[in-house]
Amino acid sequence: MKELKQRNVYKIVRRVTQRHITNNFLGIMPRRAAACLGEQTRRLGDQMVDAESTPRTIDVVKLRGSRNFQCNKVNNITELSKTLSTDLQELSVRLETLMEEIKSLLSRHKASVQSLNRTYREHMDFVIERISVNINTTLDEHENSNTIGDCKELCFITSMKCKYIIQQAFTVLGKSDQRLTLQGEFNRNVSIRSDSQTSGISGMCVLPDGLILIADSVTKTVRLLNQQYEVVSHCDVISCPGVICQITPSKAAVALIGHTVWVQFITVTERQIVPSRTFQLEHTCTGIAHHQGDLFISSGFELYKYALSGRQMCRLYEDPLGELTVDKCAVSPSGDKLYIISCSKNTLLTLARDGNTLAKYTDQELLHPLDLHVTPAGQVLVCGWRSQTILQVDCKGERKLATFAQNVWDAWGPQAVCYSSTASCIIVAQGVFNILVYRVK
Known part of the structure; x- marks a missing residue:
């Protein structure tokens, strides 16, 4: 127990x-x-x-x-x-x-x-106080400064940006159907010492500051012209450059046509052409246009929309019969209309942003069209190589507003066309290293 x-x-x-x-x-x-x-x-x-x-x-x-x-x-x-x-x-x-x-x-x-938390808070308060004092001091200095001084570079940049914005605003003011009037022309040669006797200007575009980029498919070069239409720089490329379009005020995209088709981005820095990145296409490229980060690329049979990264986003249009009718392309300043020319059908096709057909235009004065261009004000210019004409068509693509430079091309018809808002002139490529400049009232 x-x-x-x-x-x-x-x-x-x-x-x-x-x-x-x-x-x-x-x-x-x-x-x-x-x-x-x-x-x-x-x-x-x-x-x-x-x-x-x-x-x-x-x-x-x-x-x-x-x-x-x-x-x-x-x-x-x-x-x-x-x-x-x-x-x-x-x-x-x-x-x-x-x-x-x-x-x-x-x-x-x-x-x-x-103790550690208390020390951390004290140190953070000290750092924040120092940063706050520096910010307030800088703000006080800017508030007390009423002028920026005689800064010519800053004034030039501001002027160029304002001109570019004003040009884009013309469309809103209803200037897209204003008829252009020519008041004279002159000829310029854009050859360089290394050129042979042949050339093939396949595309042109004008930057907002008045500089002009020209793609030559024969010499495989991209050339930069100043406001006096003189060659100030050129860049050799790996394949035949075809069409070219502006991306930003200092950047452009050019299609390189060969066994492989590329889109080459180039930048104009201090009046020098600097090549940058590229991306490859799975089809050929007959036309290229840009609007607010979207690239519109035609292949001869279809029209595609690409991102600037090179990603194909969608197919907007294709020829109903599968024929080679989708050549050069352009986009309106507002981005609501797309324009396509057919060299074989002698037509100008107007599409909505989603690819639906809005209008189809043909004219006896428009034969074998090789290029088209939309001005910053929305005016549509089309050049006919066989008819040797330049036509201005209304923004809807339904009627002709004017015919320019008929029968003045000798043996060479117009091959490419663009418009310079800075100089108020139409620039047309023709012949061997020649461009014609038409002043606009």
């Missing part, structure tokens, strides 16, 4: 000790330390219980007869249990001491974290 009571006491001590550790320490001390302490306490209780529950007598002979059993000495469990400490007060004191140490560590840790 006495042994049963003592065994129950040991069990109660073990349960109370474990509950005390769980309630008072595990929420405070680190997990690893708490787990270690709980495990040690559990083992101590198990030893105390097992010491009383184990039989006092052992059949040594029976144990020695067991297979693979080796034992040199056997001690009585009762004697061994006398060496264990049963002083609960001592155990409680040890636990309380350990708890105080853990609380002290946690307190120091919290104080260290609070």
Whole structure:
């Protein structure tokens, strides 16, 4: 009976000790330390219980007869249990001491974290205050400055940007159908020393500052003309350059036609042509136009829309009979209309932005059209190579407004056309390295 009571006491001590550790320490001390302490306490209780529950007598002979059993000495469990400490007060004191140490560590840790946070906030306040003072000082300097000084470069840039915006605003003011009137012309030669006796001007475009880019498919060059129509720079390309169009006030895209078809971007910097990135096409390129980040590229059979990255977005139009009728293309300044010429059908086709046909125009004075151009004001110009004419068509592509330069081309008809808003003139490519410049009233 006495042994049963003592065994129950040991069990109660073990349960109370474990509950005390769980309630008072595990929420405070680190997990690893708490787990270690709980495990040690559990083992101590198990030893105390097992010491009383184990039989006092052992059949040594029976144990020695067991297979693979080796034992040199056997001690009585009762004697061994006398060496264990049963002083609960001592155990409680040890636990309380350990708890105080853990609380002290946690307190120091919290104080260290609070100190770091306080130092961080003080440093951030100092940095923000310095930045604020610098910003306010700079703003005060700008507010006290009423003039920008005699900055000719800045005035020139502002003037060019304003001219470009004003030119685009003409369409809104209803100038797209205003008839152009010529008041004289002159001839310019755009050859360079390395040229042979032949050339083939396949495309032209005018930048807002009046500089002109010319693509020559025979010499495989792109040339830059100044406002006096003199060649100031040229760039050799890997394949025959075809059509060309403006992308930004200083950047253009030119199609390179060969075994592989590429679109080459070029930049005009300090009156020098600088080639930049390219992307490959899976079809040929007969025409190219740009509007607000979209490239419109014709292949002879279809008209596609591309992103400037080179990703094909969609096919807008294709010839219903699969014939070669989708040659050069152009886009209106507002981007709501697309224009296509067919060299074989002698037609000008007007499309909506989604590719639906709006109008189809033919004329006896428009034979074998090779190029078309839309001015910044929205006026549509088409040049007929066989008819040797330049026609102005209304923005809807339904009627002719004027016919220019008829029968003045000798043996060479017009091959490319563009309009310069800076100089108010129509520029037409013809013959061998020759361009005709027509002044517009």
